[in-house]
Amino acid sequence: MFTADLTNTVVICICSITILRAVEAKKCGPGFYFDSNRNCIDDDECGVSESTSSALCGANTDCYNTHGSYYCTCKKGFFNQLGKTNFTNRTNCQEINECYQKPLVCGPNTICLNTLGSFYCLCKKGFITPLGLTNFTDGSTGCIDINECEKDPCGLNENCINTKGNFSCTRNKGFALTTGEHIVTNKTKTGCQNVDECLKIEEHCGLNANCVDTPGSFNCSCKEGFVSTGEATFNNKTKTQCKADLCLSRICGPNTVCRSKAGRFYCECIEGFSSASGGTRVTIRAPCVGLEFLLPKSSSFQDVNTFVGQSFTSLSKFQSRNSEEFHRLITNFLNVMEEYAIKAARNLSHEEIKDFSTDHFDVIIQAIRNNTIPKGRRAKLATADNSMDIDWNSVAGKESFDVAAAALISFKQLGSLMGAKLLGSTDNESKLEVISEVITAAVTNTDKENLAGKVTLTFKNKKDNNGTRKCVYWDSSAYAWSTRGCMLQNFNATYTVCTCKHLSSFAVLMALYEIKEQHIYNLHMITVVGIILSLVCLFLSILTFTLCRSIKSVRTTIHTHLCLSLFLAELLFLVGISRTENKTGCAIVAGLLHYLFLTCFAWMLLEGVQLYLMVVKVFNAKSLQLKYMCLFGYGFPLLVVVISAAIYSEGYGTDKYCWLTLKSGFLWAFLTPVSVIILVNAGFFIITVWRLVDKFSSLNPDMNDLKKIRAFTITAIAQLCLLGCMWIFGILHSQENTIAMAYIFTVVNSLQGAFIFILHCLFNKQVRDEYAKILVSVCNMKKTSKYSEFSTSSTQGLKSTHETGM
Template structure:
């Protein structure tokens, strides 16, 4: 009768509303002491148990015990324990011994309220120092207790029921509870996430002692990342605005390719402005979904214009006589219509895909992010084919007997900038895919820097790196300086010129 009495008491204690009145650190220590008491009671009861398997379920606690080894009991093979839709599985082989007093038992407990009472806010990752992160339990707190065994369990699999069936895989990690003299914290050492879906997370652990396993939400929250994002995007917005003005005002570079650059920069400017204002505004689900949908459309439009630039270069080198055929009446429906069609289809298929728990972007649920990643990969691949064919034809023209060096050098410069642009835009989102799939500090910084400074890179590639544009800038600066000199001279002349009344007075005095 020990375990039922202990469970009744712990069930009553954990459901008591007075926990909220206790100071946070004291509450955490008291909850940990309660877990320790529960563990001690289970170990005492299991040793004296006269059955091979025992189950006990209450509102906030669920226990299953399996005796693995004792006189008359010998378990060999896979052992599975269940508690509140959570599963623990491992392989056990009873070792032969001349002593008949060897005893081994495993207990698996699911605690509904204990995790909330502990409210542990520190996480130690294997490749990361301690940090107070955004932590939120997405499972019951689980305890696995091995009683009086000389064997260590080296490979234990936990199938853990998620509390919320949402796209939490962005940040979920498998952790266990550790205690030192200074702190109680979660740790990932020896535990890894094997599989995730909406309802369950599968964790594999290399060790087993008296510990807890759960799924936590881990989010990289670094002030440095925030500063890089805001500074980088702000600089990019200024650079993109300068590029748009340059492409419109600079007459010497007017061409279909310049028109493509103008629309590319315009789409990227609007996307980054909306990113800066609304990416972290998930309070209203409808507004957040709308922001995510518009961002989806604008970023796809950027890649469409980049594809058109690759095609334009292909026409200029391979189809010379059709180089001017890429006009607005063809490009606008293609560059703006196809992204709109993708967004419309995506919305119709899965409208809940826009907006996540943390950001106004595409959810990972049901593979929805492939509605952006797949078109981007296809566009980058097609563009790469265009560029390879263009470079091959360019090499052949350079090897001809009388090449037009000026034209070919101009094309070569265009190709270099197109490759650089493809690298900047394409690689940034490739890093983004890896970052969303496996969040690490290194990928977070690489992705943040590349995305934040996209506009700056494009301004450098197409404006600063262009000799005609630099000459135009010099002319604009010279005209502006001349204007300032003329204005300053006019003001000085007006201030030094005597008034007509003064002149008349002076004439009268002289007479």
């Protein structure tokens, strides 16, 4: 009873308070209430919890308090069915499915997944975002295709093909998948193995063929007794077949050989034979005749030209051109040409001249009749490039004659066929080559060995190498060129004139630049003796510059390194220049010689620089430091050699010498830095000499003119030698390889060490004084007067050295 009364009392109180606040609120206005101080305060209708706002606005809403009121909105990802954005009535908001919106929120090649109030995007299989993201909401760009073939997903002997969102593997030609499938996407589960096409040989190669299987392919070739209609090896039977080899039936005639090609055959004359028509091919069962039996059809020059063409074609295919058989056929050909030329000349009228020219030869003929010799009494016949001058009595050979005829034939390609074999020549002879056309001088006189006078022959040179010329004739009994009875009259770059006592076929041979054995021996002995002398002199020079304290200076230091480099170069040259047995060792020797000789020139340049500093930059100027001199003197040549070897390593070592090859201009790897050093040093030398002329008088007023001239001359000679003037002969020798230049270069080059000893030791008064001092002490020649004079001169020389550094 008491409890019920208490409950009613509380309800009454609450209602009273509510009524009271409502009354008070009306006094403050809607959305406000009185606080304890009786002030109007804004009432937060939304409350502080989500349940309060949801109770006021509805599910999936957000409540926002305003001054004296409030409003509701749907949460992100939800919408109001009434289409209102803000509302105050309690309304439940429903979820928005973004994946159905247009345009699509995720873009192409994607999968859209809706979530409560939101969504996210995924790339389809085989696609990826440009940024490599897995989940994303900004799908405006969509996903791009992944090129799986870049990761080589296929197995061996398979070809990867990328597709949109995927890839596939197909077998290469000649291979089959182990699973029997045509397309796969997992190389761990399948692979390709080679297909042996030769198991079905007729299907792939056809009949009468052999088959050889290869990885991924096969090769076919015809069986013995069959020939291919195309290539010897093939793999397409639709284009190439194997047919019976008709040559096996021996259907070609005598002195012929059967050739099969592309399923066909033809008969060809063997070496030394020709067809009746003059070609190398003949019809079935037709014979080939020997070249010694081949003749022109008539004496007309048209038929003779056909004969020449046939002969040249057959002779050019002769394999052994240096054989006696070949030269016998050459002799027979020349005799036939001579016979038919005279036969044609006999038909000419008195003093008539007739010529004929083809691609193979030029001929000119002339005849006289009835014992009538023209004025001048000489026959002068000339083709385009050659001429003959002969006495008519030598042509006729007798006092009484009905007809006397002469012919001159110039063959345009015969010289290259005949070669340059000289009768009686040995291996030590110089190499020869034919430098003119081969000409045949023919006359009606049968006694060609005993002419009434000499015949003069003028040849136009095909080339001119300033070599030794030889006038030769063809010795038909020895089948070789011979100089007997022929002499060289005169020559120039264009023509060569010969005189001979007999008639035959003639030519001009030229000796190439090969030094004969006697000269080789002489040059070798000069080189050995000269280098040994240079080594001794260089050794004495090194001892002098090292041990003589009175001449110690920067210049003597440079001279020491120069002599040391040249000593090693000359020693290596002496023992290794001809050691060509081992190509690798020879290349190493050539590289070391290249380095050592360049080192000599580098120290020569340093001497020019030091002389310039002492004279031009005032005598007490600071000298070069040793560490920098060594860095340049030994480092610069090493750099040149390393670069040269890296560019063209094959340039070191030749068949004859361990030196730089002349091929590809590789010798300039040595000549270029040498030339630059010579030019630079020449500039220093010119400036030095010019300044010396001005300074000598002021620096040493007591020196008379004679001493000035002598000092100046010695300096000039030493500088010129050290600038490498002696190597000019070497450059000339490589450009113009004559015997005289070879001797000059050998003598001068092998005596470099001796020249240095003479110029820097014997011509130096201080060094001579030191030598004299040593000799005096050794021989115990201690005369007071001489010793006093010697000491005075030594003291003066030492003073000069300390003052000038020279």
